Amino acid sequence: MSIWYSLLDLLPVEMLRWDFMKNALLALLLMAPLFGILSTMIVTGRMSFFSDALGHSAFTGIAIGCIAGMSMPLGAAVLFSLAFSLLFSFVRSRSSQSADTLIGVFSSTAVALGIFVATLGGGSFTKYNRYLIGDVLSISPMEIGMLALVLVFVLVFWFFYANRLTLSAVHPQLASSRGIPVGLSQTLFTAAIAVVVTLSISSMGLLILNSLLVLPAAASRNVARNIKQYTLFSVLFALLAGIGGLTVSYYLGCSAGAAISLLLAAIFAVTFCLRKRVG
């Protein structure tokens, strides 16, 4: 971390004189590629409601962790989200109901369980507010380290599985006829989203986290013509909004997560207007 701090001290930027801003910037530089990459597949696989539901389940995991008196409720949250995503994949493969109905079932159950656990015995909900809104400025170096680790894992996973995931998402029959284990690839992918969502929830906040998982790719789709551009634009938009949002939040004193989300929405609006020019 000290290398990062002294590196940023070389930059003549006022807001980067503060350590919490340096931490936040580093966290966003790690999160943006994560969100950018994962969002391409979430949107292609029509899983945007699923990632939203995972956010809810992560919150439930945190509530359970807090009640159990764990000092690191995040660990419990990761485990709970993983269990949630695996259970969802299992039920989806056995049920004839449509995916969005099942997501609704799981999502509302997770939220209800979270609130139930959080308020058990007359507990106050206030201490959970920071998970709803999120605050990237208070991220700790240890959490940044975990994000870096997850980014490495996701990049490796992506390198080996992106082709299979894409094919499974756009044409499952073609994928399985080519010997791709469609179910396994999708389960691994949902597990990856579960971990990323849970680790980002305290810095981005449950309420807007999903916009970061959907907007980069949604904006990118407006202008991309192939997978390379799709991924590249998605990551670029996420980076741009991440750095821009942090700057806006510093000077206006608003939530960084919300500023990032709004910037992404603006990028979506611009690319939406440009979409006709791309054949």
Added chain:
Amino acid sequence: MKELSHDRDCGQSCCLRVEKLSVKIGNDEILKNAELHVHCGELAALIGPNGAGKSTLLKAILGQRDYTGVIAFSQPGQRSKKPRIGYVPQSPSFDPSEPISVADLFACCMSRRPAFLGLSKSMRQTVKTCLQRVHGEDLIDKRVGTLSGGELQRVLLALALEPIPNILILDEPLSGVDVEGMNALMDMLDEIRKTYDLSILMTTHDFSMLPRYADQVALIDHTVVCKGTPQEVLSSEAFRRTFHMQGGSL
């Protein structure tokens, strides 16, 4: 089962033999005692009402469904060796906004190199060669969602032809394809069959093209109800019974 005059020698020239084939999914018996022989170099078409088990038969042949009975392959000179099967699945239309080019689709199917890094030069050349087989070189940079029904089938066909298979299996290749595209596609299948000396097994709901292109037609309704030349099957009592009662027409 009513066997029409389809009594060619099934020795060396028989590419695919299906005997006493039954497939159960849960408690439903989708296929029972199906018998079918596809000869080398032949275009065989499976017809039948929806839910009759046509796709299930194809999937059993592809090894994607558990079955009882015999599915045996043989090639001239090398009997019962597992052949290469090219498969063109029944295709949903892609989301028009999907930012996946035809080249990307090939890369996802054939290459280990992640498609988000872009295609290597050699891969791009391979894709071009594959697309040339279906006269579709100009489709390489088009997005899959913007292809017409006929173009999409040609692209999927090109994928199934790499490497060149011994048997080509197509599930409803004509659905979603307009009349002009349909004739072009059938002409192309005919040309491919002759050029690469392979057998083709396809399902279809379009009977009008059968007399012109199919060597053998099998009517499926949970078993092979009748089989023979297109003329024989289309004029059979079984065909009339199956389709007129179902409200189908020629």
